[in-house]
Amino acid sequence: MSKLPEVLTIGQVAERSGVPHTALRFYEERGLIASERTAGNQRRYARSVLRRLAFIRTAQRVGLSLEDVHAALATLPDNRTPTKSDWSRLSTSWQTELDARIDALRRLRDRLTSCIGCGCLSLRSCFLHNFEDEQAVDGPGAPKLKPVIEGGT
Amino acid sequence: MSKLPEVLTIGQVAERSGVPHTALRFYEERGLIASERTAGNQRRYARSVLRRLAFIRTAQRVGLSLEDVHAALATLPDNRTPTKSDWSRLSTSWQTELDARIDALRRLRDRLTSCIGCGCLSLRSCFLHNFEDEQAVDGPGAPKLKPVIEGGT
DNA sequence: GGTTGACCTCCACCTAAGTCGAAGTTGTTT
DNA sequence: AAACAACTTCGACTTAGGTGGAGGTCAACC
Numbered sequence A, B: 001m002s003k004l005p006e007v008l009t010i011g012q013v014a015e016r017s018g019v020p021h022t023a024l025r026f027y028e029e030r031g032l033i034a035s036e037r038t039a040g041n042q043r044r045y046a047r048s049v050l051r052r053l054a055f056i057r058t059a060q061r062v063g064l065s066l067e068d069v070h071a072a073l074a075t076l077p078d079n080r081t082p083t084k085s086d087w088s089r090l091s092t093s094w095q096t097e098l099d100a101r102i103d104a105l106r107r108l109r110d111r112l113t114s115c116i117g118c119g120c121l122s123l124r125s126c127f128l129h130n131f132e133d134e135q136a137v138d139g140p141g142a143p144k145l146k147p148v149i150e151g152g153t
Numbered sequence C: 001g002g003t004t005g006a007c008c009t010c011c012a013c014c015t016a017a018g019t020c021g022a023a024g025t026t027g028t029t030t
Numbered sequence D: 001a002a003a004c005a006a007c008t009t010c011g012a013c014t015t016a017g018g019t020g021g022a023g024g025t026c027a028a029c030c
Helices: A010-017 A021-029 A049-061 A068-072 A085-117 B012-016 B021-029 B051-061 B066-074 B084-118
Strands: A043-044 B045-046
Touching: A010 A021, A010 A043, A010 A049, A010 B051, A021 A049, A049 A068, A049 B084, A068 A085, A085 B051, B012 B045, B012 B051, B012 B084, B021 B051, B051 B066, B066 B084
Parallel strands: none
Antiparallel strands: none
């Protein structure tokens, strides 16, 4: 535990996080991460930026936008210790969204699973034929499929 | 059950599916859905397109790209009944991906959950401070965070 | 103290996933 | 058969999330 560097250059952050330096500047511009500057105007990052980046990339991976992430992180001010209610806000608002997404994914997967298990070569009982479309009855006013993709704040 | 329409116009599909007509044309251009044409060159859709759309939107919602969806659907040729191995291919390749995404989501959510439960107002044990970053030890060759966002085929 | 690589800003460009509008055609209704 | 909504194509534009290069500066080593 000798020389854990106090601060990291952009190159070091890029290497350690796997996030390209171009993206790091982009995230900074978007207010997702922050840096100090040296006398010579170069960025220096606190090591905690790595966790932030991991969080950002994970959130992105599961389909959340940078704006979502930004909104969430913005509720945790960088310069003061978050209060319990800061946490509550972020946590509960995200959990609802995350739960919904987990559920959607699970249903998608299970549909595939049961499909392959059922031997339904005729597509008779497969997802492409039964995919929550039972409202397609005759007459007008058939309910719409729920609007998907909304990037809810 | 009188007059279930055999085919649907683009407007009807848009209304029933909730997918804008502009997007429907776009999906067709990308080969995700198909239509017949009338003598006068207007699109007519089989009702099964609604399931396909629901599938597409669900997949998108959980962060899969249209290219992913296209690749998957392309393995199920539109004009012949899918074989068991058609299904196997789609199903198993997607399940791996879906499982991974479900897992990532769940970990994200659980981190948030335990965080709010732990009373860690100092951020000492919170995700922003502990988010899989324990490889940030001194010395070179610290393993990168896994590359996120790859849109794997 | 000079070279070399890492860094800086700015700007143009890129892909994905669409949207919008113009200008013309079709289909339905009266 | 006239009106009008719904359709057609096509090209320009949009937003998100970046990438890449030009032209210049900083820092670290010899």
